[in-house]
Amino acid sequence: MVNAPVITVPAFAPARSGVRHFFGTRRHATALCLETGAPMRAAGNSVRASWLLSVKQVHGTDALVVDRPLAEDDRFDGGWDALVTDQPGTMVAVRTADCVPVLVHDARRRVVAAIHAGWRGAVAGIVPKTLALMQARFNADLGTLHVSIGPSAGVCCYEVDEPVLDEVRERFSWWEAVLRDHREGKARLDLKALIRRQVQDYGIDGERVTSVNVCTICHKDLFFSYRREGKVLGTMVSAIGLDPLR
Ligand SMILES: [Zn+2]
Numbered sequence: 001m002v003n004a005p006v007i008t009v010p011a012f013a014p015a016r017s018g019v020r021h022f023f024g025t026r027r028h029a030t031a032l033c034l035e036t037g038a039p040m041r042a043a044g045n046s047v048r049a050s051w052l053l054s055v056k057q058v059h060g061t062d063a064l065v066v067d068r069p070l071a072e073d074d075r076f077d078g079g080w081d082a083l084v085t086d087q088p089g090t091m092v093a094v095r096t097a098d099c100v101p102v103l104v105h106d107a108r109r110r111v112v113a114a115i116h117a118g119w120r121g122a123v124a125g126i127v128p129k130t131l132a133l134m135q136a137r138f139n140a141d142l143g144t145l146h147v148s149i150g151p152s153a154g155v156c157c158y159e160v161d162e163p164v165l166d167e168v169r170e171r172f173s174w175w176e177a178v179l180r181d182h183r184e185g186k187a188r189l190d191l192k193a194l195i196r197r198q199v200q201d202y203g204i205d206g207e208r209v210t211s212v213n214v215c216t217i218c219h220k221d222l223f224f225s226y227r228r229e230g231k232v233l234g235t236m237v238s239a240i241g242l243d244p245l246r
Pocket residue numbers: 153154155156157158215216217218219
């Protein structure tokens with residue numbers, strides 16, 4: 001699609017499961033120029049087009065379900081932080097700088113999801129909420145689906161303050177497992193571990209959950225980081241979709 005480096009995980013190996021995916025890097029994002037709210041033709045000819053769709057993200061917990069083929073003139077004007085689709089050839093994408101991109105694939109029910117989880121969305125439960133929606137709408141099977149937690153601000157660098165700490169302590173009895181180095185109203189939050197714990201508590205075996213343990217703040221060469229840069233220079237694009245029909 002774009003000749004620039006992306007990160008992939010073995011759990012979604014395409015030959016085995018009929019799915020394609022990537023976690024983007026800064027060079028990839030710069031080359032891609034993704035428009036939000038409008039499907040972008042990703043590859044293929046006009047008969048069997050494949051699409052890449054990203055929408056406006058609002059740090060909420062709602063999901064956009066794409067359950068029909070996309071067309072050139074489709075526009076999605078709302079805001080959603082998760083996208084779910086069962087449509088072959090439609091890749092759903094999220095954009096992140098330090099937030100966590102989470103990709104989900106159920107090979108048996110043939111449904112995928114891309115989720116944008118910052119601390120707000122994660123604490124509000126966007127990941128388990130999206131899994132519940134995949135079960136309700138597409139009969140997704142918790143015993144077969146895979147979840148991959150992508151590159152994001154790591155516990156090495158991601159310092160949060162009192163309002164975030166209060167939320168985390170209030171909502172999760174296991175908060176101590178995801179907060180490090182408490183001092184003067186600050187601590188470092190392990191957002192990836194928080195999401196992993198939610199996913200496993202929801203009923204997904206730990207072996208089906210992979211994490212890409214690289215930090216967007218540490219790895220300047222690979223990633224944009226809102227925290228490090230102090231402003232939005234760019235966002236990485238991460239996406240997943242079922243292979244187009246042949
Ligand atoms: Zn770091």
